[in-house]
Amino acid sequence: MMAKNSKFVIADDHPLFLRGLADFLHQLGYNDIIQSHNGADALQKIVDHHPDFAVIDIQMPYLSGIEVAQKASDQSPDTRIILISYHKDPVIVKMAIELNVSAYILKEDALYELKNCLDELLKGNSYFSSKILGYSEKNIENDNYISFLTPTEKKILRLIGQEMTSKDIAKEYGVSIRTIEKHRSNIIEKLSLEGTPTSLIMWAKKNKTIL
Structure with missing residues (x-):
C-alpha cells in the first residue's frame, strides 16, 4: 500500500x-x-x-x-x-x-x-x-511504587505534600500521632526513601500529580 x-x-x-x-x-x-x-x-x-x-x-x-x-x-x-x-x-x-x-x-x-x-x-x-x-x-515508574500503598497511606501522603505535620494529620483523622508516624514509616519503607525528616515531603511534592 x-x-x-x-x-x-x-x-x-x-x-x-x-x-x-x-x-x-x-x-x-x-x-x-x-x-x-x-x-x-x-x-x-x-x-x-x-x-x-x-x-x-x-x-x-x-x-x-x-x-x-x-x-x-x-x-x-x-x-x-x-x-x-x-x-x-x-x-x-x-x-x-x-x-x-x-x-x-x-x-x-x-x-x-x-x-x-x-x-x-x-x-x-x-x-x-x-x-x-x-x-x-x-511518573509511571513512581506510579508502580504507589500501587503498593494502602488508600489510607495515599491520603496521608497527599496531606504530607500539603506540608501538614503528623500532629495536624492525626487531628484530621482523629487518631494518635503515633499512628500517623507508623504510617509515615511504612510509606518511607515502601517507597525505598531515606529516613530523613524531609525525604517524604519532598517526594510527595515532586509526585503530587500521581497521588
Missing part, C-alpha cells in the same frame, strides 16, 4: 483544529480523509470504513479518545490509532501504552510532529512524543 493512498479518520470536537488537521494532511498528499466531531461518531466511522490511520483527540464528547482506541482495537484491529492531547497525564499515557496505540502526540505540537509520526508508523514503528515520554517515564 502506498503511503499517499492511506485512508484516515480524524476526530476533534474543535472545528478549527479539525479543519487545520485535514488541511495539513492534504498538504502532505493524503486525500482520503473522513472527519468526525465526537468520540462515538469517530468509532462508528472507524468501524464502517476501517481506515489505515485514526487521529483521535483524547478529550471528546460521548467517548474519549482512550475509549475509542479500546473499542476500535477489537472492531478494526488494523487501524493504527494516533492519540492527540494537550495533557501529559502519566496515567493516561500509561493507559495508551497498555492499549498498544500506535502513537501519542501533544496537541500543541500536532502539526509539527504528525509528519514524523506518520513516517515512523509507515515503517512499522510506534511514535510517542519525546515531551510526553520525558515527563511520564519517571
Whole structure:
C-alpha cells in the first residue's frame, strides 16, 4: 500500500483544529480523509470504513479518545490509532501504552510532529512524543511504587505534600500521632526513601500529580 493512498479518520470536537488537521494532511498528499466531531461518531466511522490511520483527540464528547482506541482495537484491529492531547497525564499515557496505540502526540505540537509520526508508523514503528515520554517515564515508574500503598497511606501522603505535620494529620483523622508516624514509616519503607525528616515531603511534592 502506498503511503499517499492511506485512508484516515480524524476526530476533534474543535472545528478549527479539525479543519487545520485535514488541511495539513492534504498538504502532505493524503486525500482520503473522513472527519468526525465526537468520540462515538469517530468509532462508528472507524468501524464502517476501517481506515489505515485514526487521529483521535483524547478529550471528546460521548467517548474519549482512550475509549475509542479500546473499542476500535477489537472492531478494526488494523487501524493504527494516533492519540492527540494537550495533557501529559502519566496515567493516561500509561493507559495508551497498555492499549498498544500506535502513537501519542501533544496537541500543541500536532502539526509539527504528525509528519514524523506518520513516517515512523509507515515503517512499522510506534511514535510517542519525546515531551510526553520525558515527563511520564519517571511518573509511571513512581506510579508502580504507589500501587503498593494502602488508600489510607495515599491520603496521608497527599496531606504530607500539603506540608501538614503528623500532629495536624492525626487531628484530621482523629487518631494518635503515633499512628500517623507508623504510617509515615511504612510509606518511607515502601517507597525505598531515606529516613530523613524531609525525604517524604519532598517526594510527595515532586509526585503530587500521581497521588
